[in-house]
Amino acid sequence: MSANGVELGVESFGDAGDPLVLMVGGTTMLSWPDALCAQLALGGRHVVRYDLRDSGASTTLDPENPAYDLRDLAADAAALVAALGAQNAHLGGIGVGGMVAQVAALDHPDRFCALTLVGTRPVAPGPVDEDLPDHDHALMEALFAQPMPDWTDRDAVIAFAAIGAELLGNDREAERARAARIWDRTPSSDPAVHQANQLGMVFARIDCAPRWRERLGELDIPTLVVHGRTDPFFPVGNGEALAAALPGARLLVLDEMGTALRDGAADQVAAAMLEL
Template sequence: MAIVTHYLSNGEKLVKLSDVELCVETFGDPAKPAVLLVDGAAASMLWWEADLCERIARGDRFVIRYDNRDTGRSTCYPPGRPGYEFTDLAEDALGVLDALEVERAHVVCRSMAGGIGLILGVDHPDRVVSQTFVSSSTGEDGLPPPSKGFADNVPAAPDPSDRAAVVDFVVASAKAYSGDSPFFDETATRALVERDVARTRDIASTLTNHYAMDFDGAARDFGDITAPTLVVHGNRDPALPLPHGQALRDAIPGAKLLVLEGAGHDLPRPLWDVFVPALIRHTASACGAVPPGADERIR
């Protein structure tokens, strides 16, 4: 059973799921439609920036973000030995909803968490009102590899005990993943990373464990997703080039694609004026509140 064990002074909550603690934060009115934000590998909930969450909440949404295992203030495991599999992370998402007494949510998954969205959409469709996949992929054969030179721009892993080196590493990695986007803000990114590293239980685990876990479970097909789906992808994504987003759109019946011009693998602040209205329209349409918007960028 998922319960909120206690509240932290900054508005965050610790949720107990069996032997796991997850740190959760919410924005907006719990009576409004819930939007669950799930981030990718090694990313705590801080990468769904609070300003972004508040902006979505102002669209009459109840926004939920949380630290996955091995990130932020959530339970960590010994470096290189994650005590969980991919389906466990999907169950964590459901546990967060249970703890907040949310029956169904609009699920927004970024990057690696697209696999969590797949599990939720196929195995737990009764809990999902709509889905949004940001900077993700079907993972099928034949899609283009990372852009030329991308791997060369990602620095070598730092000594986890050297906090300054860790911060430099994560900032440099974020810059590489931005695809040299004109919107990349190194100053803001460094401030976010410094906060993130300072609040993380075990940074060595954060840097390694999501890449070491077992991507378990029976074969699942994006074509089996029935929830209304929006795919969001940057046209400069160096890790998963745009054809990955196009393939995801094509794989999910009825899915729409929003291409973020000038974005890499991230969701830069200057493009929130594009992303947030599209998300509000998509989630409203999924509830039958309004017809789909006529934004020509969504196809």
């Protein structure tokens, strides 16, 4: 779908006449489980999940040298609401998509009526604020110790994803299946594109300035913050700080969750989102 001058890969669930829930990929749309999207649709929502630029089925130019910034990605979200024919939307963001969602809601307040932020934090990639817990040191050592796969080899990429899943507190088989789906949706044989799609590395290469954490008090819309208690990449203190900075936000901590939403949490998360 065309929005803000780019083509964005989208997938819809439910009736287009129902209130819109727009779900920002982190970086591909498959960060949002099918089961959650289906539950929201059963709850009377038109759910649209989409891929960020340079990922999935969205416009991919040069993921190693992206010529856009965080605020362009935020503008994509706002433009997509209009392209879908809605006045406004409940905006969901997961991981780095949660950073996009925060800035989108701040920069385009007329387009978003509610916010769900999953497994994210209130600052950009890079050095973290002193009051926020950084990535688990042992995790990062273990991740960087893993040899990169041949990004042109589907089986090797899937096996690599399974190893990472265990380190990140995620379900090994679910991550194998997701990696396979990401691979199969990638409209390119370029190994750099496959790597960007699987790891979301393109986001760390974009300009995320200026800071937005100090502006979060401006977001006077219903907000749900979901975080995994065992998340080693963005430890749960990040979600706690995010919820504390957002007026009236509800914090939902999932005991069995690492970095990824699990299908088993779909009912609980969907119920909380439908209350916003």
